[in-house]
Amino acid sequence: xxxxxxxxxxxxxxxxxxxxxxxxxxxxxxxxxxxxxxxxxxxxxxxxxxxxxxxxxxxxxxxxxxxxxxxxxxxxxxxxxxxxxxxxxxxxxxxxxxxxxxxxxxxxxxxxxxxxxxxxxxxxxxxxxxxxxxxxxxxxxxxxxxxxxxxxxxxxxxxxxxxxxxxxxxxxxxxxxxxxxxxxxxxxxxxxxxxxxxxxxxxxxxxxxxxxxxxxxxxxxxxxxxxxxxxxxxxxxxxxxxxxxxxxxxxxxxxxxxxxxxxxxxxxxxxxxxxxxxxxxxxxxxxxxxxxxxx
Amino acid sequence: xxxxxxxxxxxxxxxxxxxxxxxxxxxxxxxxxxxxxxxxxxxxxxxxxxxxxxxxxxxxxxxxxxxxxxxxxxxxxxxxxxxxxxxxxxxxxxxxxxxxxxxxxxxxxxxxxxxxxxxxxxxxxxxxxxxxxxxxxxxxxxxxxxxxxxxxxxxxxxxxxxxxxxxxxxxxxxxxxxxxxxxxxxxxxxxxxxxxxxxxxxxxxxxxxxxxxxxxxxxxxxxxxxxxxxxxxxxxxxxxxxxxxxxxxxxxxxxxxxxxxxxxxxxxxxxxxxxxxxxxxxxxxxxx
Numbered sequence: 001x002x003x004x005x006x007x008x009x010x011x012x013x014x015x016x017x018x019x020x021x022x023x024x025x026x027x028x029x030x031x032x033x034x035x036x037x038x039x040x041x042x043x044x045x046x047x048x049x050x051x052x053x054x055x056x057x058x059x060x061x062x063x064x065x066x067x068x069x070x071x072x073x074x075x076x077x078x079x080x081x082x083x084x085x086x087x088x089x090x091x092x093x094x095x096x097x098x099x100x101x102x103x104x105x106x107x108x109x110x111x112x113x114x115x116x117x118x119x120x121x122x123x124x125x126x127x128x129x130x131x132x133x134x135x136x137x138x139x140x141x142x143x144x145x146x147x148x149x150x151x152x153x154x155x156x157x158x159x160x161x162x163x164x165x166x167x168x169x170x171x172x173x174x175x176x177x178x179x180x181x182x183x184x185x186x187x188x189x190x191x192x193x194x195x196x197x198x199x200x201x202x203x204x205x206x207x208x209x210x211x212x213x214x215x216x217x218x219x220x221x222x223x224x225x226x227x228x229x230x231x232x233x234x235x236x237x238x239x240x241x242x243x244x245x246x247x248x249x250x251x252x253x254x255x256x257x258x259x260x261x262x263x264x265x266x267x268x269x270x271x272x273x274x275x276x277x278x279x280x281x282x283x284x285x286x287x288x289x290x291x292x293x294x295x
Numbered sequence: 296x297x298x299x300x301x302x303x304x305x306x307x308x309x310x311x312x313x314x315x316x317x318x319x320x321x322x323x324x325x326x327x328x329x330x331x332x333x334x335x336x337x338x339x340x341x342x343x344x345x346x347x348x349x350x351x352x353x354x355x356x357x358x359x360x361x362x363x364x365x366x367x368x369x370x371x372x373x374x375x376x377x378x379x380x381x382x383x384x385x386x387x388x389x390x391x392x393x394x395x396x397x398x399x400x401x402x403x404x405x406x407x408x409x410x411x412x413x414x415x416x417x418x419x420x421x422x423x424x425x426x427x428x429x430x431x432x433x434x435x436x437x438x439x440x441x442x443x444x445x446x447x448x449x450x451x452x453x454x455x456x457x458x459x460x461x462x463x464x465x466x467x468x469x470x471x472x473x474x475x476x477x478x479x480x481x482x483x484x485x486x487x488x489x490x491x492x493x494x495x496x497x498x499x500x501x502x503x504x505x506x507x508x509x510x511x512x513x514x515x516x517x518x519x520x521x522x523x524x525x526x527x528x529x530x531x532x533x534x535x536x537x538x539x540x541x542x543x544x545x546x547x548x549x550x551x552x553x554x555x556x557x558x559x560x561x562x563x564x565x566x567x568x569x570x571x572x573x574x575x576x577x578x579x580x581x582x583x
Contacts, residue, residue: 056486057483100486101489102489104487106483106484106487108480111478111481112478112484113481114481115583116502116505125498126488126489129485129489129491129498130489157582159579159583173488177489
């Protein structure tokens with residue numbers, strides 16, 4: 001397993017005729033293999049931009065994202081695997097992310113499944129693109145569908161599934177490639193509250209079983225607290241890391257009931273703390289906008 | 296609140312009574328789903344037309360040169376089916392028109408789909424072809440007939456060329472729209488799953504564009520069917536359009552009317568067939 005480093009990444013969007021927008025300002029982060037980190041922040045704080053840079057969909061204005069073996073002496077390693085030939089180049093000490101690749105899997109909010117394929121063919125997409133033998137693919141797909149509880153829906157077209165089930169497919173499709181890092185962009189954002197709770201449990205279970213490094217972006221404070229071993233709160237204008245927490249709830253969530261955890265005093269205390277922090281950020285943005293309006 | 300007596304199944308089928316669900320709605324005006332099929336009235340209108348036809352012609356109100364008698368039309372259908380029209384079987388007249396349409400649409404699609412893809416995916420192609428497409432798009436294909444007769448005469452090639460041209464621009468625009476409608480998260484997902492550019496094109500962009508391409512095919516079929524009949528009216532010795540034109544010259548109004556009905560029926564059949572194919576081939580349409 002490789003460690004992911006976000007090294008001094010800045011992102012400036014220049015809009016024709018407008019002021020440049022500093023979406024990210026010197027953001028640095030190191031993720032250990034197997035870490036589950038959630039990212040929270042008001043809209044416009046650059047969290048999706050950050051994820052898109054790590055995924056390789058955007059090239060940062062400054063800084064870089066590196067995926068490397070976490071040897072203590074920093075032994076050089078070239079990233080191998082399907083993504084390697086395309087975009088990954090060997091840096092002096094590591095591999096710098098230059099574009100999307102199979103070692104960084106994505107789970108999107110919704111509508112990113114291939115609706116012309118069945119459930120099993122969606123899950124098989126990655127291995128098939130990599131040219132894996134079909135018997136291997138079949139075994140992988142069967143195993144993953146069982147893991148996410150969709151073994152009876154293998155032959156169904158994905159559009160016949162409910163929103164929650166579709167996100168299960170998205171998780172399985174991502175895992176089928178056995179990526180080093182999983183990037184989740186609001187994966188449960190479009191689900192109803194009950195399904196969302198259930199799916200949070202599934203995300204935790206998958207994390208526990210696969211020990212993948214996961215970055216999860218969410219709007220929900222509760223979700224960020226419950227799922228993030230590590231929680232980053234970002235602030236807008238310019239987009240930056242405001243605070244970082246280390247949290248016990250994800251680990252506890254593996255054994256305890258999620259409802260009990262979410263109702264526990266320390267959870268509620270953290271939730272209120274973060275909510276008021278974000279609330280203040282929003283107020284400040286509104287205040288600034290008003291100031292501009294009157295000036 | 297049910298008002299006691301239930302309307303019969305037949306009344307509901309005929310659209311003369313609300314079904315059990317609509318009956319419970321209190322707001323009906325403005326709710327399109329509360330409008331009944333009205334089949335019964337459709338049957339009445341068709342019957343009324345036929346009776347009017349029969350009465351008007353049988354009583355001699357209308358000169359058969361302007362509108363043929365109902366029984367004369369039936370007689371003529373039988374004769375046409377058996378003997379053909381001007382040494383060509385009726386089926387051949389129909390088939391040659393359908394064949395021209397199919398050829399035109401196939402050529403238009405084979406050239407237009409790759410072009411539309413190129414325009415949707417590559418700014419050079421987009422910039423290069425956009426003025427041409429936008430200029431030719433609003434020109435009705437029929438306006439090109441004189442030019443095409445000048446270039447190619449009136450043989451088979453000229454007709455298929457015209458139809459291919461008519462469907463070409465429809466297919467370019469449909470394919471381009473299909474490519475442009477691909478949600479970027481699907482493309483991102485594919486790249487993140489390790490797909491190459493070629494794989495993204497074939498496995499994501501193409502299937503995503505299929506519904507639009509199929510709509511284009513359906514439109515092209517309809518436009519080409521209209522165009523082929525008009526082209527045959529101008530210059531042809533076979534085909535359903537030429538049949539009614541020649542019949543007109545001999546004042547065979549019954550054949551003209553039969554030809555018009557056949558044109559309508561085949562146009563309708565093409566539409567139904569394409570819809571069935573669409574449901575069969577692209578069941579995911581609109582489900583992304």
